[in-house]
Amino acid sequence: MKNIKFLLVGVLFGIILSKAEIISWFRIYEMFKFQSFHMYGIIGSAVVIGIGLMFLFKTKKIKTIQGEAIEVIAKKKGVSRNLLGGIIFGLGWALGGACPGPMFALVGKGILPILVVLLGALLGAFTYHAVKQKLPH
């Protein structure tokens, strides 16, 4: 039951993704055509506030509920993995109009075809780990 709070945070996040139309294919297309500020405003303001939050956590001005300092697991370095992986992700994001979070929100919205996208995403994650030794990182 200690995980129930994460379910509730997820509900909040799912509502945000849905209410701000981040789950709309059209909003992603519009972003990549530079025809609206909406998505840039969302990501930009989240990151600006996020930088402040990270600073407060790292300088222990804010601690976790257990009173501990947070430990952010650093992302793996390497230009190939981040750039190539990023490009592949971006191709799929613009085609399907959904990154992983919105995929789950669209399941809740009752969009049947998103289950095929989600299946593809699981196959993609599986395939990456099956072939990763052969890829540049």
Added chain:
Amino acid sequence: MDIILNPWPWYVAGPLIAFTMFLLFYFGKYFGVSSNLENICALGGAGKFVDFFKFDWRKNTWNLMFILGIILGGFITNEWLITSDTVILSPQTITDLSAIGIQNAGHNFLPSEIFSTESMLTLKGFALLIGAGFLVGFGSRYAGGCTSGHGIMGMSNLETPSFIAVGGFFIGGLIMTWFILPHIF
């Protein structure tokens, strides 16, 4: 009530996403949706085929609960928190989409050319859906994060890998939107 029922502007959504990340950190965790693709693979028995998936997914139950919540949030919004599925797009977007074969842009959240059940049941439609998902799943795990892990959390932590990855997201997204999508429909 209108404030809730109308679409939320960026200056509401952005800070609320930062708040979501805050809550996850406050509860001693982190923000990252795409690692759940690995959790689901592991839960489904992928460890029988690829050793990576032999990790104990139960330690990530909290994150699986998080995405279960996202599904619920999508459901709750659809049932009770919106009055219309119309998306108010820039007029230029609607014109551009019409020119590449996607009509009625913004009448719903998703284009029927891709997300209708009829389209899903055609070979091309099915391939588009599964292909888009495959690229997202493969790319996010190759890069070690998606829009949440790299885009929001990694950039908030000012991590160089995340700026490279987000640069990649945009290179891929721009190639798809400007050079590939016009030839698909």
